[in-house]
Amino acid sequence: MKWLIQLIEELAEIRSPLRPPGAVHEEEFINRCIRCNKCIQICPYHSIIAAPLSHGKKVSLPVIVPKDIPCYVCMKCPPVCPTGALDNTLVNKQNVAMGLAVINEDLCLPYNGIICRACFERCPIYREAITLKDELYPQVHTDKCTGCGVCESVCPAEETAITIKSNHKIFV
Amino acid sequence: MFISSIIVKVNPGTAKEIEKEIKKMGALTSYGIHKDENIIIVAETEKLYEVKAICSQLMHNYKDVTGVFPTYLTSDNDELEEHMLEEEMEAH
Amino acid sequence: MSVSRREFLKLSAASAAASTIGVELLAAKTAEASPALQWTKSVCRFCGVGCGVMIGTTNGKVTAIKGDKLSPINKGLLCVKGFYLHKVVNANNRLLKPLVRKNGKLEEASWEEAMSLVASKFKETIEQNGKDSVCFYGSGQATTEETYVANKLFKGHIGTNNVEGNPRLCMASAVGGYLTTFGADEPVGSFDDIDHADLFLLVGSNTAEAHPVVYDRLVARKRKNPNVKVIAIDPRKTPTNKIIDLHLQVIPGYDLSIMHALANIVVKEGYTDEQFIKDSVSFSDGKEAISYEDYKKFLEQFTPEYAAEKCGVNAEDIVTAARWYGQAKGVVSLWTMGVNQRKRGVWLNNLMHNMHLITGKIGYQGADSLSLTGQPNACGGVREGGGLCHLLPGHRAVANEQHREQIAKIWNVPASNIAPTPGKHTVAMFEAIASGEIKAAYIMCTNPAQSLPNLNKYLQGLQDCFLVVAECFHPTETTKMADVVLPAAFWSEKDGVYGCTERRSQHQAKVNEPKGEARWDGDILIDLATRLGHGKNFEHFQSPEDVWNEYLLCTKGKDMDLTGAPYSRLKEVRGLRWPVPTIDHPGTDHRFTAGDPLFPEDKAAGRRMYFYARPDGRAVVFARPDLGPHEPTDDEYPLALSTGRVLEHWHTLTMTGAVPQLVRAVPECYVEIHPDDAARLGLANDDVAKVETRRGALDLKVRVIDRPRVGTIFIPWHWPEKLANVLTTDAYDPGSKEPEYKVCAAKISKA
DSSP states (O other), X not given: OHHHHHHHHHHHHOOOXXXXXXXXXXXXXXXXXXXXXXXXXXXXXXXXXXXXXXXXXXXXXXXXXXXXXXXXXXXXXXXXXXXXXXXXXXXXXXXXOSEEEEEOTTTOTGGGTEEOOHHHHHOSXXXXXXXXXXXXXXXXXXXXXOOOOXXXXXXXXXXXXXXXXXXXXSOO | OEEEEEEXXXXXXXXXXXHHHHHHSTTEEXXXXXXXXXXXXXXEESSHHHHHHHHHHHHHHOTTEEEXXXXXXXXXXXXXXXXXXXXXXXXX | OOHHHHHHHXXXXXXXXXXXXXXXXXXXXXXXXXXXXXXXXXXXXXXXXXXXXXXXXXXXEEEEEEEOTTOTTTTTOEEHHHHTHHHHHTOTTBOOSOEEEETTEEEEOOHHHHHHHHHHHHHHHHHHHOGGGEEEEEOTTSOHHHHHHHHIIIIIIIOOOOEEEGGGGTTHHHHHHHHHHHSSSSOSSOGGGGGGOSEEEEESOOHHHHSHHHHHHHHHHHXXXXXXXXXXXXXXXXXXXXXXXXXXXXXXXXXXXXXXXXXXXXXXXXXXXXXXXXXXXXXXOSSSXXXXXXXXXXXXXXXXXXXXXXXXXXXXXXXXXXXXXXHOSOEEEEEOHHHHSSTTHHHHHHHHHHHHHHHTOOSXXXXXXXXXXXXXXXIIIIIITTOSTTEETTTEETTOHHHXXXXXXXXXXXXXXXXXXXXXXXXXXXXXXXXXXXXXXXXXXXXXXXXXXXXXXXXXHHHHSEEEEEESBSSOTTGGGOSEEEEBOOGGGSOEEEEOTTSEEEEEOOOSOOSTTOBOHHHHHHHHHHHTTOGGGTTTOOSHHHHHHHHHHHHTTSTTOOTTOOHHHHTTSSOEESOOOSTTOOOOSSSSBTTOTTOOHHHHTXXXXXXXXXXXXXXXXXXXXXXXXXXXXXXXSOEEEEEEOOTTOOTTSTTGGGOHHHHHHSOSOEEEEOHHHHHHHXXXXXXXXXXXXXXXXXXXXXXXOSOBOTTEEEEEOOOTTSOGGGTSOOOBOTTTOOBOTTOEEEEEEEO
């Protein structure tokens, strides 16, 4: 079955993890990034790490795993990229679009009657990317969310209720 | 309606959590965790490309997913080949 | 397609997958059998709001918490701390065995060894150095029964009034305020007033974080009635600001002038309730009675411009606030530590009440002067139970001979056993420990080695004295210094009564056995009493209920009569608000007015309110000077430092620090600084900065945010790794003896 083989081959290519702020489109990113580690070195929070072996061909490209250490959008990394894999002109954290926070309302504490404002409180695009409906229910504003993942890292729900979905859409 | 089975390979010890996540995605049924690192899921989709989308989603969103392997595909009627043809045509 | 055919196809698909990895698939998925979950009504262990919780147990283990939908306070809602309480029960920092210090190290010991050591040390110390060389330091988190036993042992049998508790650090100023203004402690109204008020005045309260469920009631009230307004007087913008219509962002420490200015405008513009003033109010300058006219004259100096200048706000805003106050049908004032933890805490409390009294906005639905408390049983156990050095159970004073006689009779001791002079208040007590005057201390359910102000001054003393700590958790900053640590049963492991902010006493249920060898605090104290030779007056205490029944005798006929609230009833109802003099009395929502069972219709003679706790039935409006903070900012220390809380954590982190989810939410300490100050000082987000005061220094991560006012910084004080209290001042209110945690002078620089 040709289509199946093709599908598997495609899948092997398309893991699209969270890249540092200012990353260009995934395919171009892979082409441009020379694995110089400059962004990894400048990141003051060790948010950016070199992709481990499980990333296959994309090993040692810079990635962010928000659950472990999110990006605090300090904007130190975009200017240091020598190849433009990260957009050097990006200085304003409001313009970052790495991904998008998505709330699972089944798990989110306020939607279950538990007062919690952890993601709202810690969001670096404070009072803009996440707001509270009725001062209780967090809501993500897709136009403001940078996808930094701070919300995911602080979510106190037993199972993390707010997660970052990579912005990179392959099947659109 | 297409019915396909997919093996999701995950890092040992993380299968339970990922299975929980998968269960929350629509159109997917889990057939359990096997040998610690394999989750067998069955997807029911209207379009063939949706299978691809599901696979890529699984790859994207979980760092502990090490591989996604579609293993079987069938249709609830006998027009499987026809559909595939149609979709391929559309894609071009 | 039929479902069964689809199921068949799915199964064959799955089987195909299974065969590729070499396993056989079970056709039927077996449902996980979940053992039965049992729910028991109880009350939350955290702040003073008193939310009803349901504790879920599976096979005798606490596995879940949910809000009690029938609770009139929280109606099923919980904050994130309460939601994770079950994790605290099973936390791995629970202490399971007694510890005794041997050769400088804490080692596990038997109860017998630990208790005989404690008893012999206390005996020896008392014999050699007198009764007052020992002390007890309790907690607003202990149950009323536990505080009662401690009080009975130390004040009634050992004979020292060196009995204090951490509420001294928390709401002693509120007690002082209620006592001096109304003649009796604790609020006139209740939380219910929130649901009917038109205006809220929040002073020094970050309600959204410190009392989230109360905040939700404010939000609900505002949402239902968009005309409802919220005024805040606070140096800091907080999450509470989301519902605030008018924020007077003051320079910390000078808000007494604003309260007087509000009163000034209210009087000038005719918003006073002259009939109410005539009927139920008297005036005083703090030393002697003055006339209404004198008070008006006193207010004249407090023009809006004067207060605005002092506090760094707009004069027009003060005028607006006063007009809103005057025009509102019902006003509820809410305040917390920003008012209480102040050098002039009692005075500021008085001024909060002043406004309600001169406008007559008190004693009916939607109008109250309501001090929010920070601990679950500060009101119940310590204020009502008399767990401070000058008090006896049931709103009594040690200095009052009659009171001593009444309590001595219940305790079955000669009245002469109870010393007629107050013992050492908290700061004095720890000063005496530091100086060696107090040689043995028993600390129960609290963590002063982190929570005392100006810590550096006191730590060595705690190290040196013979320190017994009864605690559920180890290590804490205090248990680390102890000579003996006794494992105490936690919240869900003992019966007891908690009394919350609104005079409501609620039963806390025992649902599981104490972990390890832990015992409930009352039992440990009874053991100590027996070993000290006072067993016969304690042997009838077989359970917390026995203690409660004796305590009820102390409340009979008092303003806080709980006679109608035995365990049998408390276990059924969602708490009762005293006075509740009989078993069929529903409890009281407003005191000093019709509906209060103690309201003397005859004396009131038609007056709406009669403050029967005062000899003349009149509440006092005080003309107090507007003194500033103890340590104003200066050139050397130009910033005003406040400490406070975050939603996810509570006090010294012994509980919330054991819940990984809460730690994840706010993992570490930080210092908040305004962007303007940060720019001036060259500080950026996540820099490490050195915060210094005259007492200590601390390196903290910087959080640049427009929350603190320019010229102020803020530090949440929860983390033992970063003891914010090495910075704070131990200067205290001369009336309430409560230290001024909320204002001191600091400087900050890049570390």
